[in-house]
Amino acid sequence: MRLVGIHHTYASGTAALRGVDLDVDAGVPTVxxxxxxxGKSTLLRIAAGAETPTAGTVEDRPAVVGYLPDRFPARLxxxxxxxxxHMARVRRLDPDVVADxxxxxxxELGYTGDDDxxxxxxxxxxxxxxxxxxxLACEPGLxxxxxxxxxxDDDAADALTALLASRTGAVLITDHTGTAHGLPGARVHRLRQGRLATAADPESVPLPTAPPPGAMMRIDMACAGDPRPxxxxxxxxxxxxxxxxxRFTVRVPAPDSDAWLAAALAAGCAVRSVRPVRPGQDSNRLPMPPGPGRSEEVPR
Ligand SMILES: Nc1ncnc2c1ncn2[C@@H]1O[C@H](COP(=O)(O)OP(=O)(O)OP(=O)(O)O)[C@@H](O)[C@H]1O
Structure with missing residues (x-):
């Protein structure tokens, strides 16, 4: 999907977006x-089709879009x-399939809310x-x-990271936590006063996508059976x-983490979580605590 020349000015006169061009490619998490x-939420609403830009076009938006808004209506x-x-029916999806x-x-996300x-x-x-x-349940292309x-919570955050890391469709995310940086191959953009940072825009300050020297990533993987071979x-x-x-956990230099993850996925492993190692944080995870990974099957 491609956003081309997107401007958006609200009825109040606020110019939230001032000419944004952005490619959102399948398999490359766009942050x-x-x-x-x-203007982040405005941009995402437009990308999702929930708002029409005052100028510009959204090209090649996949037919099925899964959208998490910045906030829910207060009185659901x-x-x-x-x-x-209800949402499945509104979207004309099979409610039984979506329910499953x-x-x-x-x-997977460890939901603990009351169903009633x-x-x-x-x-x-x-x-x-x-x-x-x-x-996620509508199997979106975007x-x-x-x-x-x-x-x-931490477990849910890890589960979400693993879910997103294993997606092959297009993903567009805003994230102030920095977690999205850890997604394999993530492309990070910075929006400032309605404009995206580009090399051609001296007013913008692009976020460094290269990790700082010495940065390490902790990668937690699921695999079939004994991981040692x-x-x-x-x-x-x-x-x-x-x-x-x-199950196993490794630590790899951040610049090598994409290639390492690609090799692990090719070897049939699944990503549980990918997180930057915080400065001063040393290994305290030996041996791996028992968990669902005791099974000989690859945990989902
Ligand atoms: N419905 C609206 N009507 C009028 N102005 C709006 C509306 N929604 C957002 N704005 C304005 O548009 C600008 C961009 O808002 P937006 O919510 O897109 O920013 P954001 O980067 O997501 O911010 P935050 O990180 O605080 O959520 C802000 O000046 C905001 O006040």
Whole structure:
């Protein structure tokens, strides 16, 4: 998908976007960062088709778009699963198929909300999980997520990172947490006062996409069975922080992490999480704690 010459001025006269060109390619997570009021949510609404730009065009938008907005309407009275069912029907999707996918996703994200509560009474994190499931369960060709990690606990945040890392469709994300930087191959753009940073725009300050010298990534993977033969003979060298049947964690230099992940995916592994190693944080994960990875099957 391509956004070409996008301008957007609200009825109030606020010029939120002032000529944005952006390619959102399948398989390349596209991340937009920027300060408050920079125009990120406006850009995502336009990309998702929820708002029409005052000028410019959106080309080749995939037919099915999953969209997590920056905020939910305040007074949603439907309980979560009924709301998901309602959204599936509005989108003319098979509600039973969507419900099955939603059940799996809710479990992966560790949803703990009450099924009978109205949406408006859920906690922030559980509301966010329902919003994510609504966006993901329609099997979108384009996923547009406005601050998807906001409000999630650590396990849910890791589960979401793994879900996004394994997607092959187009993904457009705003993210102030910095987590999206860890997605394999992520392309990060900075929006400032409605303009995207480009080399041709001296007013803009592009975010460095290259990691700082010495930066390391911690990669948690799922695999079938014992990971040691993989680690010893198949995968590129990496510092192993933990290994257990069905699961292992390695630390690799950030510049090598994309190539390392590509090799691991090609070897049949699945990504559980990818996170920058915080300065001063050393390995404390040996041995790997027992978990779902005890199974001989690749955990989903
Ligand atoms: N519905 C609206 N009507 C009028 N102005 C709006 C509307 N929505 C956003 N704006 C204005 O457009 C500009 C861009 O807002 P937007 O929400 O897109 O920025 P943002 O980068 O997502 O900000 P934040 O990080 O604070 O969420 C801001 O000046 C905002 O006040």
């Amino acid at each position: 937009v960062r920027g300060g408050n009021g920079a 009275r439907l309980p979560p699963r009924r709301w998901l069912d 996918r939603a059940d799996g996703l809710l479990e 509560e109205p949406m408006s009474e859920l906690s922030k994190g559980n509301t966010q999980k329902i919003g994510l499931v609504q966006a 996923l547009v997520l406005d601050e998807p990690w906001s409000g999630l 993989l680690l010893e003979r198949v995968l590129p060298p990496a510092r192993v922080e933990g290994a257990a049947p069905g």
